[in-house]
Amino acid sequence: MDLHVFSNLSIGSSPISEIVKMASDMGFKYIGIADFNKNNINEIKDVKKLFNDYGLDMVSRIDLSPNNVEELKRDLRFLRNKIEIIAVFCSNLSVARFAARDSRVDILMFSYTDWKNNFFDVSEAKLAVENEAAYEINIANLIRCSSFNERIKMMRIISENVRIALKYNVPIIISSGAKNVFELREPRAMASIATLLGISEFDALRCLSDVPLNLIISNRDKLCGKLLYKGVKLLGKVGDQSEVKEE
Amino acid sequence: MIKVKLRRNRYIIFTVFCRDNVNISFREILNSIFNSILSLFGEVGASKISFSLMRYYPEKRLGILRCDHLNLIKMRSALAFIKDIEGNNVTFRVIKVTGTFRKAEKILNSLSIT
Numbered sequence: 001m002d003l004h005v006f007s008n009l010s011i012g013s014s015p016i017s018e019i020v021k022m023a024s025d026m027g028f029k030y031i032g033i034a035d036f037n038k039n040n041i042n043e044i045k046d047v048k049k050l051f052n053d054y055g056l057d058m059v060s061r062i063d064l065s066p067n068n069v070e071e072l073k074r075d076l077r078f079l080r081n082k083i084e085i086i087a088v089f090c091s092n093l094s095v096a097r098f099a100a101r102d103s104r105v106d107i108l109m110f111s112y113t114d115w116k117n118n119f120f121d122v123s124e125a126k127l128a129v130e131n132e133a134a135y136e137i138n139i140a141n142l143i144r145c146s147s148f149n150e151r152i153k154m155m156r157i158i159s160e161n162v163r164i165a166l167k168y169n170v171p172i173i174i175s176s177g178a179k180n181v182f183e184l185r186e187p188r189a190m191a192s193i194a195t196l197l198g199i200s201e202f203d204a205l206r207c208l209s210d211v212p213l214n215l216i217i218s219n220r221d222k223l224c225g226k227l228l229y230k231g232v233k234l235l236g237k238v239g240d241q242s243e244v245k246e247e
Numbered sequence: 248m249i250k251v252k253l254r255r256n257r258y259i260i261f262t263v264f265c266r267d268n269v270n271i272s273f274r275e276i277l278n279s280i281f282n283s284i285l286s287l288f289g290e291v292g293a294s295k296i297s298f299s300l301m302r303y304y305p306e307k308r309l310g311i312l313r314c315d316h317l318n319l320i321k322m323r324s325a326l327a328f329i330k331d332i333e334g335n336n337v338t339f340r341v342i343k344v345t346g347t348f349r350k351a352e353k354i355l356n357s358l359s360i361t
Contacts, residue, residue: 022264026340143330148286182264182336189327189341192320196287201320 002184003032003059003085003107003212004138004175009043010035014180016050024054026186030216032059032085032175038075041082059216063109065089069098076104084219087136090119100127106215107136107173110161112154120161125168134211135165137197138177139190155197162198172199173215174207255316257344258301258351260358261326263308264338271332273303276310279332283325296321301348307359309342311351319344 006012007019012035023031033047044060051058062083066072072088072095079086087107090096096119099105108128111117120135128135137158145151165172174194178184185193187208194204226234263271277300284293296318303310314322326339342358345351 022338025264139327143328180336182330182338184338185327186340189323189339192323193327195320196324 001030001032001059001187001209001212002028002176002178002190003030003061003173004034004087004136004177005031005184006177006179007033007035009033009040009047010037012179016047018181019184020051020054020056022181022184024056026184028056028187030057030059030213032061032212034061034063034087036060036062036083038078041079059084061085061087063087063089065091066095067091069094072098072102076102080104081223084216084223091117093119096120096124097127100124100133101131103131103133105131105133106219107134109136109138112138112141112157113150115157118157118161120164122164122168125164125170128170129168132171134171134173134215135161136173136175137162137194137207138175139185139193140177140179140183142193143183143185159198166199166203171211171215172203172207173212174199174204175212254297255346256297256313256348257316257319257322257346258348259312259314259319259322259326259344260342260351260354261310261312262340262342263310264340265308265332265335269335270305271308271335271337272305273300275332276300276303279329279337280312280325283329284322287325287328288321292321296325298322298325302352302355304355304359309355309358311348311355313348316346 005019007014007016031051036044048058060083062079064072064075066075085106087109088099088105089109090099099108110120142151142154145154174190176184191201191204191208195201221233284296284298295315297315299313301311301313323341329337329339331337343354
C-alpha cells in the first residue's frame with residue numbers, strides 16, 4: 001500500500017484516473033490520497049468511488065504543516081473526526097514534540113534536507129512510541145533529488161532517523177509521496193530503496209503493508225465508533241446488549 | 248575436492264511506463280540503468296551487480312536484464328531510482344524474476360503476444 005500520493009486536486013500533476021490505473025497495475029490495494037484540506041473534505045466520497053471502480057481502497061489523508069502548536073490544535077480539533085489519516089510535518093521543535101505527544105496524530109514527517117530542521121531525536125522517538133505515531137519515509141524525495149550531494153545528505157539524515165526509530169520501536173511507514181504517476185513505485189521497489197536506508201527487506205515489507213494497514217483499520221474503527229477505547233472494540237449489538245470483545 | 252558453486256544469475260523481466268508518444272531505444276535504457284547503478288553503488292558495486300541488458304523490445308517496452316543473484320535488491324533499487332530518460336518521465340516495473348534466461352524469454356514472449 002502507498003499512503004502518500006498527491007493528484008491534481010492539490011499539488012500533484014496527474015489526474016486521479018491516471019493514479020488509479022497505475023496503482024492498480026503496480027498491485028496496490030490501498031492508496032492514501034493526501035489532497036484534502038479543510039475546504040474539500042466533501043470530495044472524499046467522489047474520489048473513493050473512482051478507486052472502488054478499480055477494486056482499490058482509497059484512504060483519506062491530510063498533511064498538516066502548522067507553524068505553531070495552537071494552529072495544530074485547532075486543525076486537529078476540526079479534522080480528526082473527518083479524515084482517516086492525519087500526518088503532521090514538524091517544522092519546528094514545539095510542533096514536533098506536541099505532535100508526538102498527541103494521540104490524534106497518526107504520522108510524523110520531518111525535513112530530510114537539513115539537520116537543523118530535523119527534529120526526530122531520541123526524545124521525539126520515545127514520545128512517538130508512547131502514542132503510536134509513525135515515522136514516515138517518502139521515497140519520492142530521494143528520487144526527485146537533482147544532485148548527488150543533496151541525495152547523499154538526505155540518505156544520511158533518513159538513515160540516522162531510521163536507526164533511532166528501529167532502536168526505540170517507532171513504527172515506520174514507507175510511502176512514495178508521489179506528485180505524479182511517474183513517481184509511484186511498486187511495493188518491492190520501495191522496499192529495496194528502504195534496504196539502502198538500513199531497514200531489512202523483511203521489515204521494509206512490513207513497513208509497506210502491516211504497519212499502515214493496522215493504522216488504517218484502527219482509525220476506521222475509531223471513526224465509525226467501533227473502537228470504544230484502546231484495546232476494546234465493539235463487535236456488534238444483540239438486542240439491547242452490546243457484545244464487547246477485549247483484545 | 249571441494250566443489251565451488253558458480254555464481255548464479257537472476258533474470259529480471261521488466262516493463263517501462265512512459266507517455267504513449269515516447270520511444271526509448273535499447274541504448275538509452277542501457278545507459279540509464281548503468282548510470283543509476285554507478286551513481287548509487289559506484290564502480291565496485293556495479294562490478295558486483297554484474298548487470299547486463301539482455302533483451303529490450305522498444306515497441307512493447309518490455310525487456311530482460313541480468314544481475315547477480317546476491318545483488319537483486321540493489322538492482323531493483325537502481326531501477327527504482329530512474330526517474331527520466333532523455334528528459335522523458337519513466338517508471339520501471341519488475342514483472343517477474345527468474346533463475347534461467349530460457350524461462351525469462353518464455354515469459355517475455357508470452358507477454359509480447361498478449
